[in-house]
Amino acid sequence: MKVLTASRVVPSEIALRDARDFEQCYDAHKEQVFRVCLRYAGGRVDWAEDAMHDVFVKLWERMGELGDRGDLGGWLYRVATNVCLTRLRKDKGLWARTRHLLFEREESAPAAPDTLFDDKEAAGLALRMLEQLPARERVVLCMKVLDGKDQREIAATLSLSEGYVSKLLARAWARIEAAGWEVDRE
Amino acid sequence: MSRRNFRDALEEYERGVGGAALPMDVDRKVRERLRERSHRRSPRRALALVALGATGAALAAAVLLIAFRDRGSEGSRVGGLLVADATPTFRAVVAAHTGVVDIRSGRATLVDEDLHASLVVRERVQLRRRRGLEIMRGTVVVRVDKRRPRQAPAELRVSHGRIQVMGTRFTVVQGPTRGHVTLHEGAIRFASDDGRSVAVRVGETLGWPLPQERRPVAREVHEGVIAPPPRDRGPRRESPQPPPQTFEAIQQRIAALRSRGRYEEAVREIAGALDERSYSQRARETLSFELGSMLTNQLADRQRACAHWARHLRRYERGRYAVEIAQARRRLRCTPP
Numbered sequence: 311m312k313v314l315t316a317s318r319v320v321p322s323e324i325a326l327r328d329a330r331d332f333e334q335c336y337d338a339h340k341e342q343v344f345r346v347c348l349r350y351a352g353g354r355v356d357w358a359e360d361a362m363h364d365v366f367v368k369l370w371e372r373m374g375e376l377g378d379r380g381d382l383g384g385w386l387y388r389v390a391t392n393v394c395l396t397r398l399r400k401d402k403g404l405w406a407r408t409r410h411l412l413f414e415r416e417e418s419a420p421a422a423p424d425t426l427f428d429d430k431e432a433a434g435l436a437l438r439m440l441e442q443l444p445a446r447e448r449v450v451l452c453m454k455v456l457d458g459k460d461q462r463e464i465a466a467t468l469s470l471s472e473g474y475v476s477k478l479l480a481r482a483w484a485r486i487e488a489a490g491w492e493v494d495r496e
Numbered sequence: 497m498s499r500r501n502f503r504d505a506l507e508e509y510e511r512g513v514g515g516a517a518l519p520m521d522v523d524r525k526v527r528e529r530l531r532e533r534s535h536r537r538s539p540r541r542a543l544a545l546v547a548l549g550a551t552g553a554a555l556a557a558a559v560l561l562i563a564f565r566d567r568g569s570e571g572s573r574v575g576g577l578l579v580a581d582a583t584p585t586f587r588a589v590v591a592a593h594t595g596v597v598d599i600r601s602g603r604a605t606l607v608d609e610d611l612h613a614s615l616v617v618r619e620r621v622q623l624r625r626r627r628g629l630e631i632m633r634g635t636v637v638v639r640v641d642k643r644r645p646r647q648a649p650a651e652l653r654v655s656h657g658r659i660q661v662m663g664t665r666f667t668v669v670q671g672p673t674r675g676h677v678t679l680h681e682g683a684i685r686f687a688s689d690d691g692r693s694v695a696v697r698v699g700e701t702l703g704w705p706l707p708q709e710r711r712p713v714a715r716e717v718h719e720g721v722i723a724p725p726p727r728d729r730g731p732r733r734e735s736p737q738p739p740p741q742t743f744e745a746i747q748q749r750i751a752a753l754r755s756r757g758r759y760e761e762a763v764r765e766i767a768g769a770l771d772e773r774s775y776s777q778r779a780r781e782t783l784s785f786e787l788g789s790m791l792t793n794q795l796a797d798r799q800r801a802c803a804h805w806a807r808h809l810r811r812y813e814r815g816r817y818a819v820e821i822a823q824a825r826r827r828l829r830c831t832p833p
Contacts, residue, residue: 330751336530337789341820344518349510359522363529370530374583374603383816433512436505455503456510491502 332370335382340366342383343390349452350394352437361397365390388467391449395468398445439489447482450475517823576625577606580614596624596632611650612641613661628653631670635744639665642682649685656704657688666696669745676703678745680752743779746772750786759794763787778816784808785817792824802830 343365344358351357368389369376376385440448446468453459453467461479465472487493572579574588575597586602603618608629615623621634630653640650642663649660654670654677664682669675677686678701686694688706696702746769753762766787770780788808791801805825808815815821 330754334747334751334754334786336527337793338785338820340523340526341518341823344522345513345819349513353513355519355522359526362522363526366526366530367533370533375585432500432505433509435500436502436509439502440506440509452506455506486502491500491505494501494503 332373335369335373336366339383339386343386346387346390347394349456350398350449352441357397361390361394364393364397368393391453391467395445395449398448401445439486439491442489443482443485446470447478447485450478451482454479517827574606575623577608577615579604580607581605594624595626596622598622599634611652613650613652614639628658630654631668631675633670633672635667635669635742637665637667637748640682654704656706657686660685660687667745667748669742674704676701678749743775746783754790754794759790763790763795766790781812781815781817784811785815785821788821788824792828798828798830801828805830 340362343362347358347361347365348355351361365386369386376382440452443451449468450464453464454461459467461472461475464470465475468475470478483493572582575590575595577597579586582604583602586604587600588604589598589600590596591598599617599619599621601619603616606615606617607613608615608625611629613629615629616637616639617623617634621636622632623634623636624630624632628651632655638652638661640661640663643649643661649662652659652661652668654668654675655673656675659666659668659677661684662682664684665680666682666684667678667680669677677684677696679696679698681698683698684696686696686702686704686706688694688704690706692706694702694706746765750762750765753759753765766783769775769783770787772780775783784804785808788801788804791797791804795801802825805821805828808821
């Protein structure tokens, strides 16, 4: 009988164990991750799918290092938020900026909302407004308003300083107000 | 004209997104992509690995030699065991006078070349290689190559005896005063220090020390802990409680059942473990959610799933999975609790 060597023993065994662990984690958290991605995707399912894939790739790569699986939801939330932020910033990359320069005047400004709009229309307008915001401001605002996170938590999740988070929030609110929305900055 | 409140509108948008379930085709596609990715290494990563490999190898060897503090041994060895694979955080310390290997952090696969065995270990495992391999504390997944005919079984020492192995895969959990072994494949035998010997079959868990004055029988695990022995009608005698499985062990067992599509068994296993008091509230909540997910998604048993979710919500009012459960209940059309 041959002596066991690293190449013979390890990959199959570890891969098998990790794959089972991973599948369990995927099943438990896929809905939560998808929702976070879909939010920043502005309803584009293919965008959310790609982001979700990237999130779970990161999980796969870090499986061995994640000790306490109890807080996996929190870890995935952080990763999903950062993955989406990176993708949003890429979306605003060179091509997007070129297009913006070329067609800026043709793009319509976000419509000024008023009470005549019903809820569904208002949601659509809110999405359009969000899309006008720079990626970081968009993510920080959503975390604040929709996830109820405070500045400290947002700063920790995105690896930013609290002061910078406050600044981003203030800028976002200012843009929204300038677009004709009623703003409550609480 | 009064202006629309942005916060309200944004929350309306979120309600629309939040109500969206993960479409099945997206779920399938992501799974497939992840599966493909897990089988290959990206070219970029491979390039990076090649670039790092040359410089890293020499450095790693030096670091391992220092970190393991294993005098008189070659390269990546710890306490006489070959370190076949280790996470970057892996750290083990060998006590010079006792030879005890203390895995302090990270995870690794150690190979005992004499025993023809590989051991998957993670932090807080203590073992020693002296006249054979002894597991002193912690959870170890062991794989032993199949023995040749007439070859003596490989032996693993634990607190109250030896595990004799003919080639197999099993998990050993050794606590300070007792422990147990769960067999996944093959055949093993537990030889107790008091001379008794018990065969363990696939799927069975055997705990030690063995009950006194009674022929011990390895029992199949159904209820999350080892099933109690049959009622003793003779004179009353001391019988130690069967050792509970660690949370990690039960998770592994559930994952194994799940991967084989044995969902009903997994459900029974979790149901039994839910009342295990040695688990934290958080661990029990995780198990309860796992049980509900399995009833909802894999078994698609609406009645049991709804009943379970209702129980779960009563027990964990401010639980961590509120959103997922609300969604599952909506899909199942459960009546409000």
